[in-house]
Amino acid sequence: MARGARARGKRVAFGDRHRIIWSVESHQIYQGNANVAPPGDARYLDLIWIPHYKGVRLYGTPRPGGWKWNPDFRSIPGEIFFTPQELAFAEARMPAGAVVIEPHVKPMAVNKRWPLERFQEVARRLLRAGHRVVQFSYGQPVLAGVMPISSPTFRTSLAMMARAGLYIGPEGGLHHGAAAVGTTAVVIFGGYIHPMTTGYATHVNLFGSDEACGNTGACEHCRRAMRAIEAEEVFSAAARLLTGGVNDDHPQNLASRDGPRSSVCSSG
Incomplete structure (x- = not known):
């Protein structure tokens, strides 16, 4: 903005x-x-x-139990200005071209949680294909086989993200950070908020529902939406992006520059 x-x-x-x-x-x-x-x-x-x-927030208005989304809002990639020390930190710790994977969400963001075993399957397949896979380590469990990297601040995490070849994880701070530093991503939206609202056209955005409910409490609709996104879909999108591919033409998966979609729902 x-x-x-x-x-x-x-x-x-x-x-x-x-x-x-x-x-x-x-x-x-x-x-x-x-x-x-x-x-x-x-x-x-x-x-x-x-x-x-x-x-x-311009993207929505709080309501009892959640958010009413603004169907006219569109996310624009932000900017972040790193210090020389942050860039040096990232260069010393982040393997260039690695895949950053984030399986965890904040405790209050239960409706953004994709099954952990599916994250593990995606990581396993990426490792088997020869990719370096890393996860920021901040006290949460680390996926088996991936390289944990500690980071003192969110800024240093984004400095490292700038060296990554891909981000895989939920809609949230890291996916916005990936867009700000120009790193492509596979973003798992589920059914809480629509990619049209907070997605980026340079990312593959997986939306598992016909509506974005905005509910902040544990939601059966969002649980079903997350379950609808299979590990194969995430891995295939990641493999395509890592080999220089671009977003396919599956309209459900892409953020759009063409205005609001009728499938964005503001009610819980």
């Missing part, structure tokens, strides 16, 4: 027109980005205000 603002003599202020509102994560993501105005600059005259911050 802020890309290119500085070149136009402007900066983007994420807030309510009185305060610039940053979360803890914002301080990491916006570090070094001259397009984004920091807290404390709310009175400057070069600001373009965008009401997008924790509790107020």
Whole structure:
């Protein structure tokens, strides 16, 4: 949303027109980005205000038990500006061209959870095909056979992601990070939110339902949607991207630049 603002003599202020509102994560993501105005600059005259911050999001509106998605919102790949130290850290630890796989989601994101055994099957097949497969290690169980890599911050994780050949995992922070650093991905959406809303056309986005429910509580619809996505589908998409292939023409799997789809559902 802020890309290119500085070149136009402007900066983007994420807030309510009185305060610039940053979360803890914002301080990491916006570090070094001259397009984004920091807290404390709310009175400057070069600001373009965008009401997008924790509790107020352009992609949807909170409702009891979940979210009502905005069918007109489209994700644009972001930017992150690394320090020389972060780039050196990544170069020393991340094998160039490796596959980053993330089988875990936050505890509150139960509807984004794909079966662990399917992640393991995808990792097994990638390893058997000769690929280096890595997983960021932060206290969660690591898939058998993959290389664990510890990372002190989310920024260093993204610096390492920039060296990866592919990301495989759920819709969330790492898939947005992959888009920001130009790494292609196979993103497992399930049925919680639609790829039209937070997907990227450079990724293969697997959506296992006809609607995006937005439910935050454990949801049978989302469980069925995740179960509908087979390990073979994920592995095949990964293999195609790793050999220089592009997104196929399966419309269910792709984010679109052509406007909202009728299958996006806002109700729970």
